[in-house]
Amino acid sequence: MKIKFCGAATGVTGSCHLIEGEGHRVLLDCGQFQGGRAQEKLNAEPFPFDIDQIEDVVLSHAHIDHCGRLPLLVKRGFTGRIFCTDATADLLGVMLRDSAHIHQMEAEWQNRKNERAGRPLVEPLYTMEDAELALKQVVPILYDQLVDINDKMQIVFNDAGHILGSAITEIWVKERDKTSKIVFTGDLGVKDRPILRDPTIIKKADYVIMESTYGNRTHPLRDARIDKLVDIIIDTAKKGGSVVIPAFAVGRTQELIYELKRYIKEGGKWGKRLLEIPFYVDSPMATSATEIFKRNAQAFDKEARDYILNGDNPLTIENLRFTLSSKESQAINFNKDPKVIISASGMCEAGRIRHHLKHNAWDPKSSIVFVGYQAQGTLGRNLLDGVKDIKLFGEKIHVNAKIYNLEGFSGHADMLGLLDWVGGFQRKPKKIFLVHGENESKDYLKGEIEKRYGYDVEAIHEVSEYELVGDSIEGTPSAVHEKTDEEGIEVMRERLNKIHNSIEDILYNTDLMIAKNAEPEHVAEINNVVLELEKKALKLGSIVTDKKVAQQMPNQQEQNNVV
Numbered sequence: 001m002k003i004k005f006c007g008a009a010t011g012v013t014g015s016c017h018l019i020e021g022e023g024h025r026v027l028l029d030c031g032q033f034q035g036g037r038a039q040e041k042l043n044a045e046p047f048p049f050d051i052d053q054i055e056d057v058v059l060s061h062a063h064i065d066h067c068g069r070l071p072l073l074v075k076r077g078f079t080g081r082i083f084c085t086d087a088t089a090d091l092l093g094v095m096l097r098d099s100a101h102i103h104q105m106e107a108e109w110q111n112r113k114n115e116r117a118g119r120p121l122v123e124p125l126y127t128m129e130d131a132e133l134a135l136k137q138v139v140p141i142l143y144d145q146l147v148d149i150n151d152k153m154q155i156v157f158n159d160a161g162h163i164l165g166s167a168i169t170e171i172w173v174k175e176r177d178k179t180s181k182i183v184f185t186g187d188l189g190v191k192d193r194p195i196l197r198d199p200t201i202i203k204k205a206d207y208v209i210m211e212s213t214y215g216n217r218t219h220p221l222r223d224a225r226i227d228k229l230v231d232i233i234i235d236t237a238k239k240g241g242s243v244v245i246p247a248f249a250v251g252r253t254q255e256l257i258y259e260l261k262r263y264i265k266e267g268g269k270w271g272k273r274l275l276e277i278p279f280y281v282d283s284p285m286a287t288s289a290t291e292i293f294k295r296n297a298q299a300f301d302k303e304a305r306d307y308i309l310n311g312d313n314p315l316t317i318e319n320l321r322f323t324l325s326s327k328e329s330q331a332i333n334f335n336k337d338p339k340v341i342i343s344a345s346g347m348c349e350a351g352r353i354r355h356h357l358k359h360n361a362w363d364p365k366s367s368i369v370f371v372g373y374q375a376q377g378t379l380g381r382n383l384l385d386g387v388k389d390i391k392l393f394g395e396k397i398h399v400n401a402k403i404y405n406l407e408g409f410s411g412h413a414d415m416l417g418l419l420d421w422v423g424g425f426q427r428k429p430k431k432i433f434l435v436h437g438e439n440e441s442k443d444y445l446k447g448e449i450e451k452r453y454g455y456d457v458e459a460i461h462e463v464s465e466y467e468l469v470g471d472s473i474e475g476t477p478s479a480v481h482e483k484t485d486e487e488g489i490e491v492m493r494e495r496l497n498k499i500h501n502s503i504e505d506i507l508y509n510t511d512l513m514i515a516k517n518a519e520p521e522h523v524a525e526i527n528n529v530v531l532e533l534e535k536k537a538l539k540l541g542s543i544v545t546d547k548k549v550a551q552q553m554p555n556q557q558e559q560n561n562v563v
Contacts, residue, residue, distance in 0.1 A: 001173055001180060003209070004465040006048045007031060008436040012213055012375055013065040014042065015436060018049050019182065021173040022152040025049070027057045028169065028184050028209070032068025032099070034347060036377025043069060043125055048463055051077045056149050059084040060186025061166035062091035062250060068099050071130035074137065082138045083149060085157050087165030087296045089140035091250055094288045098249075100124075100131040102350050143167070143299075158200035161189025162411050163251035164293055168200055180468065183429075184209045187436070188413040188421055190219065194258045195293075195304045195314070199413065201424035207468055208429050210422065212437030212459075213373055213412040215445030225408030226259045227268075232367055232404055234270050237277055237338035241365030241401075246353045246380055248346035249286035251411050252372050254293050256342060257281070257315050258304070259409075264317065278337070279320040282329050282352050283344040287322040290315055333359040346372045348379035358392040364400040371409035376438070415445060422449055430469070434459045 007016030008031065015031035033042040051073065059082055060066055070082060084092065107124035114121055141147055143157050152174045157167035166189065171182045183205040191198045220228070236243050247253045260279070264271040281287060294315060297308055307314040323329050329352050332341060341360075343353040360366040361383075374380035379390065388399050407414075413421060422432065432455050434442045442459035449457050458466075 001175055001468045002465055003182070003207070003433070003468060004049065004463075005433070005435060005460045006463055007033070008065070008211075009460045009463050011035070011039070011438060012373065012436055013039065014069075015060070015066045015186075016047075016069070017184070017209060017435070018054075019153075019171065019173065021180075022175050024055055024150045024152050025053050026149065026153060026171075027054055027073075028171075029060055029066045029186070030057055030069045030073050031066040032064050034065055034349065034378065035375040035381075039375070039377055043072070047073070047076070054078055054080060056080045057082045058149070058155055058169055058171070058184075059088060059092075060169060060184065061160065061163055062088045062095050063163065063187070063248070064095060064099055066186065067092060067095060071096055071100060071126040071134045074134040075126050075130040078137075080137065081149075082134065083147065083155065084138060084140060085165040085167050086140040086142060087292070087299050088167070089138050089165075090292045090296065091163075091165060091289060092138060093135055094285055094292065095250065096131040096134060097128060098285045100126055100128045104128065106350075158202065159197050159299070160186050161191070161193060161196045161199040162187040163189075164196065164254075164296055164299055168202060170202065170205075180206045182207045182209065185211050185421075187211050187213070187411065188418065189411055190413055190417055191420070193411075194255055194262065195300055197299070197301045199417075199421055201421065203424065203426045205425060205429045208422070208432040210418070210432055210434055211412070212418065212434045212442045212445045214407075214410065214414040215418060215434070215437050215441040215448075217407065217414055217441075218416055219410060219414040220406075220408035225406055226263050228406060228408075229256075229259075229369065229371075230263060230268065230270050230274065232369055233277065233340055234273060236365070236367040236402075237273075239365040240338060241363055241367060242338055242360055243340045243367045243369060244353070244356050244360050244401075245340065245342045245369045245371060246346050246348050246357075247286070247342050247344065248372055248411075249283050249344040250289045252346060252409060253281060253283070253286040253342055253344070254290055254315055255409065255411070256371065257290070257317065257320065261314055261317050265312075275317075275319050277319065278335075278339045279317060279342070280323055280332055280339065281320065281342045282323045282332060282356070283342075284324050285351075286342070286344055287324060290322070329355065332356070346380070347374055348383070354379075354392050357390075358395065358397060361390065361397050361399050361401050364402075366401040367404060368401050369404045369406060371406050373410060373412065415448065418445060419448060419452060422455070423453060428453075429455060431455075432457045433466070 001021040004018040006018055007014030013031060013035060014033035015029040017028040019026045019028060033039045057070065057080065103124040104127055107122055111121045141157065143159055146154055146156050148154050154172045156170045158170065160166040160168045166186055168186060169184045171184065173180050173182065181204060183202050188199050188211055189196060233243050245256065247256060260274065264274055297305060304314050323332065333356065341356050343351065343356055345351045345353060348354060348357060361368060368383065370380060370384060374384055383399065383403055384405055390397050390399060432449065434446055434457060439461055446457040446459045449455050
């Protein structure tokens, strides 16, 4: 069995790892490199493996640095399946189509320049057609489902708590008479983070592939970060300026909305003042992603579900507006009143955020607030590093706006969170491989894990391959995280009770709404949900009934004897 680290090896972006065992080859992620020109050029390079031999891709989540080269993989000949969670599958449509659109627009822009200069034309990294073909190969599965991806490999997705649908993947690989278990963290989320559940603790693993984005840093506490953001907004508004927040369209934007909503609803000091300031989410992709979040409330944590069950949408604020058209986007900057603009991309490399920076970065009254990781070489990283002159759309902009970095909003676990997660193993893994981090971060985390737990840790610094020794994992892969039969049954019993209580709350609130003469389209939506519940309930009832009948009947041999 072998692991080849093909991306996120020298830095944070381009996640891609090849698992090979018993003649089967499966990719974990196929992400896009992001950063400066040197990083971007890596995307067009040949993949460091034979595409024809790749059977399937197992995708951790829908961020572009993990999924962004899937259409390129398809363009170059990949015809296998792409396994991911159902929520990731929903988000993937938004992310890959948007990415394809950006690549096509950038190629068109470059070709206009090349034609004028007499240089050869270029082609986009991939097109919308390539993205659509990739989406047809997606196979969505649920958290905790045990799935055979071939005759030697099985996988289970566990909640990673990073973004909606993000997964920690357990992979069992059979080689001859031995079974090895590999755990791939993808991107690990933050405990007690709003909307999403905490990252799942995994008990057993032979080998671990683990992210290390913030392996040498810690985040502020949850309440401290929202208080700091609100203070920045209020101070900037008092000066007559605007707050520009570059935010990832999937995950960070929804978290910001939720946190601001919670602050206002719970009577924060500046809650009433915030309602007087216009808020804009100026990103069509973020708008689409927010709708997908609303449709996937089953993946929310208890706090967010309670909001919904009480009839309150946690992803709306009364003074928040989602802008879709270019005309609406342009109008935001024509209005000189104080405002908050949340826009993508989160690293300022593309999208409408660059227009908002052009109109606000020069203004000493305004503020630019970063709420996520900024890769080396990106415009966002340059601004954080103190660069005072930037170029946007051919125009030089001198940066006078105040720059803030609120790492507490990051969707990645910090050093303490990573150490806490890796401490959940009940037996010592053979080796932990650290990827998806800058070298200083990986090296620091390696030292901390070795010191605290005595594990064998390898910090990956380049594209490299390792041969792994198979071992026998006790027991059978289980969709309830290798619990005993009694523990597994208790987990399912708890889930059924939660479903029962949730349905009762939904029915109560639905009755109230219908009693108030709901709009016909709302009634139609409720009817569709009831039909889906009915279908699933009938299917479950059929399975249970068949099992009960089978248990009550004599075995087949006894039946034959009777006949």
